[in-house]
Amino acid sequence: MLEARLREAALLKRLLDSIKELVTDANFECNEEGISLQAMDNSHVALVSVKLDALGFQRYRCDRPIPLGVNLASLTKVLKCAKDDDICVVKCSDDADVLNLTYEARSSDRIAEYDLKLMDIDSDTLGIPDTEYDARVTMPASEFTRIVRDLSQLGESVRIEVSKEGVRFASDGEAANGNVLLKQTESAREKYKDYGKDQEEPEPKEEGDDDDDEPKEEDDEDREEGSSKGKKKVKKEKVGGKVKKEAADDVDMDDADEDEDKEKSDDGEEEKDSDDEDSSSKKRKRPTTNGKPAKKAKKGEQGGAPADDGGVFIEMNQHVALTFSLKYLVNFSKSQTLSNTVQLMMSSDVPLLCSYKFGQGEIKYYLAPKIGEE
Incomplete structure (x- = not known):
């Protein structure tokens, strides 16, 4: 069953x-x-x-x-x-x-x-069989799709060459020739270095991480953000010349609030305190979830694949250059709908491995190189 x-x-x-x-x-x-x-x-x-x-x-x-x-x-x-x-x-x-x-x-x-x-x-x-590939290129799937579709308009084959310079895609047609060189970027090195080895993506920096540089307005603000449940803000409004405090359930009154109660006889100071709290509350207005600052949305696609930002990461043991049929590569590129990232793995006289990882699993394509066209 x-x-x-x-x-x-x-x-x-x-x-x-x-x-x-x-x-x-x-x-x-x-x-x-x-x-x-x-x-x-x-x-x-x-x-x-x-x-x-x-x-x-x-x-x-x-x-x-x-x-x-x-x-x-x-x-x-x-x-x-x-x-x-x-x-x-x-x-x-x-x-x-x-x-x-x-x-x-x-x-x-x-x-x-x-x-x-x-x-x-x-x-x-x-x-x-498990193969140790001489070259591994990790790149945005959309860039790979664009390259193979553009070059398929010129010829039937593409020569993929991985060197210290980068990865080059070249196609020679009867009427025109074309080639595209992608160089490795440092941002891609950091983003893709663990791709394919560890599905977990590093936790991105949260918006609230830079709050340490802001001056601390008052002690009750720190306790409010550090509380596991999150304390609700005390509202003040002037009623009959006096400041009336309204608080929801589970509001803890701090020592600073008790000092304010003793100073209620001075209307001028009460109005000043009220204005100060209003200005500090504006600084604290941030999107929250369960009393905690909201996190940035995780970048990337399903399965921990990094976001498609145009970067290329190359791991190379030795120079590799092989020729493949563009018709098949165009078909492989349709998996762009499943994943933002594609990995190309190559070794001399070994089929190309084109891999797409997504949240549910993985799809791999193997393509034999063309002989005698290198």
Whole structure:
């Protein structure tokens, strides 16, 4: 029995759009660790490997390993019937010949169910050996997409060269030639140095971290921000020539407030104190959540990928230059919808590894280099 509940159907849509032009029929292998797919294109030049981790689902259950043989074009049509924000539930019973997909709308009580016929597909899972690559380039996925699409207008192949100068993409066509050089930036070095090794992204600096430089207005302000629950501000208003204090429940009166009560006989000083508190309260007006200063939104995409800022990070053991088909690279670049960041890993006479990490898992493409065109 398989039951997998996804928060949004958009993930499966983007995933299918990334691989449907490379692969026609494929087996989704389901087990207790998650759902995976591995398939080659018809010409056996490119291989795609997809992994959806079980922890990324709202609910996941798989009693025993189940292969789901599907036609990707048919599955794409069924997924188009779902809205991007619909909750998607995938179910399949043991030895069943259909795959059930249920779409639950968030904004209404609408529930749609579709059954997709499964296929018997004979496919061997290839053992992909661990490879120590000579060069690793981490760059924004949008930049990679732009480069391969631009160069595909000129020729059919692209030469990717990684050197101390940077990474260069060059294409020679019948009517025109073109090349793009991307140099490494220091900001990208800091941003990408742990990408692919540790999914956790460093906690960004909070807005409130610079508050130490501000002068401390009064002691009760410090205690107000340091309290676990957060104390509410005491309101003052003048009633009949006297200052009346209104406070909500759980307000602690500090020594400074008690001193103010003793000085109520002097109206001039009370008005001055009231004005001082109003000015200090303006300084304290910051967006809060549960009594604490709001944090900046985390940069980057799902899965801890850094934000797309145009930086390039290069790790190189030796100079590498290989030639690849642009048609396949353009297809690979469609995974930009899944992740902001792409990694290109290269070694001489070894297939290129093009990897996209996202919150739910990872998609990898392997492409054999062209021989005799370097």
